[in-house]
Amino acid sequence: MNDTPFEPVIVGFTCNWCSYRAADLAGTARVKYPPNIRLIRLMCSGRLDPTFVLKAFAEGADAVLVSGCWPGECHYLEQNIKALRRFELLKRVVAGLGIEPGRLQLVWASAAEGQRLAREITRVVEEVRALGPLDWGGRHAATTALAAAPPDSAAAPDANTEPEPEPAEVTA
Amino acid sequence: MTSFLYYPGCSMDSSARAYHVSIQSVCATLGVDLHEVDDWNCCGASEYFSISLTRAQALVGRNLAIAEREKNGSDTLVAACSMCYLNLAKTDHQLAESPATAARINEALAAGGLRYDPGAVHVRHLLEVIVRDVGLDAVRERVVRPLTGLRVAPYMGCLLTRPGYDGQWSSFEHPVEFDRLIAALGAEVVDFPAKTDCCGGHMTQINPTTGFELIRRLVSTADRNGAHLMATVCPMCQMNVDAFQGEMNRSFHTSYHMPILFFTQLMGLAFGADPRTLGIGSELVDARAALGHIGIEVPPGPASDERPADAEAPAAPPPRVPRGRKGPELPMPTMPRDGEAIR
């Protein structure tokens, strides 16, 4: 398909209570956005296991979008904050693996923000289209690594090794 | 010594020379250094935008680009004319708002070897700089000849508070900053509902009947509310109210005599400067009698037909019922105090 322009494939992780419903709302309101994104529903952005993201990259995603409730509006009170901490860490890991930062993005969206989510998705798709296909040396290594080790052990470097660490203090 | 980039605007060395000299005098007193932008060009007033948007933006863009090039220390570009201020601020805003436009304008600027990064300079009006950066306390400290007894209608004009891109004013409609400044000079601020009404801009040129009507509204409101004179922040407003007041009177068969001075002239007087160094006397509607009320003598000039100040009492403010007092009156809603947010 070299003759056709590059169309990125993006995996989006959504929260059952806000961003997934926002996506539903976008649908109900017939708001349009590019078909390059494929959504996965989690109960909460807090459920996002770093290995999910690595897995997505390993299996050929050109980018990953993580979305959850606005800080302070989490259905589970404050789990999205914990997700945020973890995300900060994840960004470093991903960068360390030689993936452009633009390929891992975080978007807050309340259940009422279908329009906004659609806008954000469109933006991300355009940015990633500009970045081009993810040409990642580590992809194969990661695939095999993920295949070998049980997924959870790859999750070991976790943001919450201390009870209530500030994002800044978090280091792998 | 606080230093700012300064865009004077065309009228400063002709019709608004009084503004120019009084600004110099006041800024010297306040220790404000205005660094005039090199080889600036006209802002296009309200005319160029009605000929060609892109060229108008490029015209203003040139000034912004030069300012950006010259900025060191302060990135604030001060304009004293409301029209210039708005054109500079608005263009900067439009370029920032639309990258496409910014690209187009920069392509044009390139033809003159210039470029501008939207937001590189912060365009502000002299009044705001004095009220915010210098501060009213600093102003009060320098007052040696309080304008006590002078009743001033604070005329801010329309373009200064609107569209109000960075929400720097307390209100689009009834801002209080200008009143506070004038009060700080010791003068009495009369209730002036036309505070942010329009002077008509170029209407005196392209459609006099409209222009005169707008001037009449301003002058009559100031007069009805017992002002000795109006204070302005804009050469265009001053020109319309001052230079065309005579023609306006003739066309309406009225005999208003409402002098209008630049706020910097009033500040200069309060700071004890010699009226002549402030360009006082160069107004067509003679302000000397008005100033005479507070014992400020401005030597020679034509006699004035100033009517007695107490010809009309200032309009009564709405009745306010003190809390807790009983009586037939119903209490007024409480208004927020300074800085108090209304939800």
Place this chain on the structure above:
Amino acid sequence: MALAASPVPVTGVGRSFLDEVRTAAGQTSRLEMCIQCGTCGGSCPSAADMDHTPRMLFAMIRAGMREAVLRSNTPWMCVSCYFCAVRCPQDVHIPDVMYALKAMATRAGRYPDSTAPDFSKTFVDNIHAFGRSFEVGLIARHYLRHYMTRLPGVAPMGIGMLSKGRLGFRPKHIRDLDGLRAILDRAGELEESAS
């Protein structure tokens, strides 16, 4: 008017007049959002002298009444005081629309009264000539062309202004006139190619 000759053309064919105006106003005008509430017409200090209120003009733009809109004096009566802009519940950038309409009318040579367009033109010519505005030149030329009758009336004013040293007879030049002209010409080309 004859029923057959409806002033409202059939729209929906090709690029609408509304789109044209929106483009001319720089795409950010939000003109399409107007709900016809009349806040603009109510706020306008010169509405009384307009042959259509701004709101009505916007309705006419939607109706595709190009001719009537470009001939309307409404944009020329706009004093750009921005009362309408800050009060508009739909945040329509009305003065920008008015500027755009003036430019369109001038280009199309539609607006019957030449006073305002001439004034703008003279003003702009001065800028091209000197880089600064030139009040005396402007006023003189303008009055001679349009207000011979007003001259006696304004004479005292003119004399006053002169005697008070408030009118400069020699226009001020900027140094880099060529640079300025190059910029404006390039901008002109870009605008042409855009529209």
Place this chain on the structure above:
Amino acid sequence: MTTDERIGVYVCHCGSNIAATVDVEDVRDWAATELAERGVVVARDYKFMCSSLGQELIEKDIAELGLNRVVVAACSPHLHEKTFRGACARAGLNPYLGELASIREQVSWVHTDKPAATAKAKAVVSGAVERVRHHEPLEELHVPIDPHTLVVGGGIAGIQAALELADAGFHVYLVEREPSIGGHMAQFDKTFPTLDCAACILTPKMVEAGSHPNITLLTWSEVTGVSGFVGNFTVTVRQKARYVDTELCTGCGICQEKCPVKPLDEVFEAGLGYRRAIYTPFPQAVPKYPVIDRDNCTYFANGKCKACEKLCPTGAIDFNQEDEILTVSVGNIILATGYELFDARKVEQYGYGRLANVFTSLEFERLSNAAGPTNGRVVLRDGVTEPKTVGIIHCVGSRDRNFNNYCSAICCMQSLKFAHLVKEHTDATVYEFYIDIRTPGKAYDEFYQRVLEEGTVFVRGRVAEVTDALRLPEEAAEDGRLIVQVEDTLAGRQRRIPVDMVVLSCGLQPASDAKEVARLFGISCSSDGWIIERHPKLDPVATMTEGVFAAGCATGPKDIPGSVAQGSAASARVLGRIQNGEMALEPIRASIDETRCSGCRICNDLCPFNAIVFHEDRMVTEVNAALCQGCGTCVAACPAGAISGTGFSDAQVMAQIEGLLLANVDRQRGGKAVPA
């Protein structure tokens, strides 16, 4: 590769909702062939999978083809997940072995390019197939429902909800922040369109709520904490000190007559009248007991006075009272926290607060109310002059991007009511300045007709400004009056209309602490601040949080009939729960494999519901399934991978990722698949 999963894939057309943008047959065939090795044994399409015929299709296949997994590609799981689980269950398959893939909300409705949409639909189906392979049979969790209910907010919606529950024989705690229940309705004079007197229809309900054996009234109180979950909430309520012993107080009101302080009553009288430092907001207040407002009481200021104490015949005044913290257990919660009036001072061009004779809608309600500060005389701010001309301005603070974008729904009818009341109380000419007249309620437009007949002058135009600045010489006669400047859009001319009084029909907005309330009860608000319903049309009184319901203006502007209906609706939902005695919950929970738990306690601090307990003795952590809400944060955090989340296990998500990215198809191909 072989597999013992036998998966059926069902692709729904949803009429043309899906079929118009997704080539349903293509998706069906693709799944049948490409995913055959992943266990798909049958793939079908059908016009409406959710129809009974569509469901029977699934049930039949389960029975005849021995399916042990089902994937339905249709709408959002939030709509029909239950439906298809039902189908599985009826066919004897554990309902949790089905998966609903959304190709409508997330594909056909949001994309336009058919080939691209079809390709995405395939990927989504593929993801669901991989995921469903890892589904496990689950049983719903059943939690008991505590029959007590908490109703927050004593306005008409809250009162209605409380009475419905109480009359059905169940106990209710009704919490109200103010000293009395009644809410905004108690401030009104008449109610549109029937013009019944608000007090006449409200007070009986207030009295009933106040005396009902099944209702515990907690006025002058606020909820300070909520913990637990549906069926079993623990709520703490702070009951502010009344400084009046309600055991002894008879509500005789002598204390109020004798109190020397007369502060402005900003709440009930909308700042138009005065009360005392010890007061009941209004005569019909429920409960009848007054409260002392510390901030204005002379005794609390300087230790003197005590007039109320001296004169109270029953010695009910008790200056030593302190706030009480009550803890109550309830099974369900109904939020009826109502609205606040838009602050008209923000619309400066209308001069409220600057121009004496500009009034807000609530002020006018008090003006025209016979029990109000003027005993129902409609007069100017001077308290005596009757207006000869009144201008009523619609949409103040509503439908305005500078303030609130939404339509406040009640203002049109409210304004029409005002016009009628002005005519009833005075001989004034009345102007209505409107953008649109919106009267979509029973007998509402008829009321509009009536007001037209009464001679009210309607001017279509949003008022530009209200001013006392005279412009034209001919206006000199109008000195001292107000001038309403507006474009009469139907005449196409700007008009300046002199009036004596202006009434601003202010919009409704969420209570200033709406966001905090939402946080307290673990629900979400829209960007405007209104509570988000579980479904705006089909589930308007439920929130996203099980066991927390909402009624009245808390979810958006509503008129009285709407608020009452919602109060009843919410209580009906609660009653259903109580009647069942228990409710089934999604079995989405975290569980810990003790053999793998290293006792590192990382997860311990992650759970906001205290569902995670650490056993010092065995040095292992355990999850309390009843308290666990299934967010999965601990699952993601466990470095030993000892915690697994049912319904969202690592295996399930990982597999779905592979499926979505068609890695499953690639592997068997040994190359990158192009879904097209």
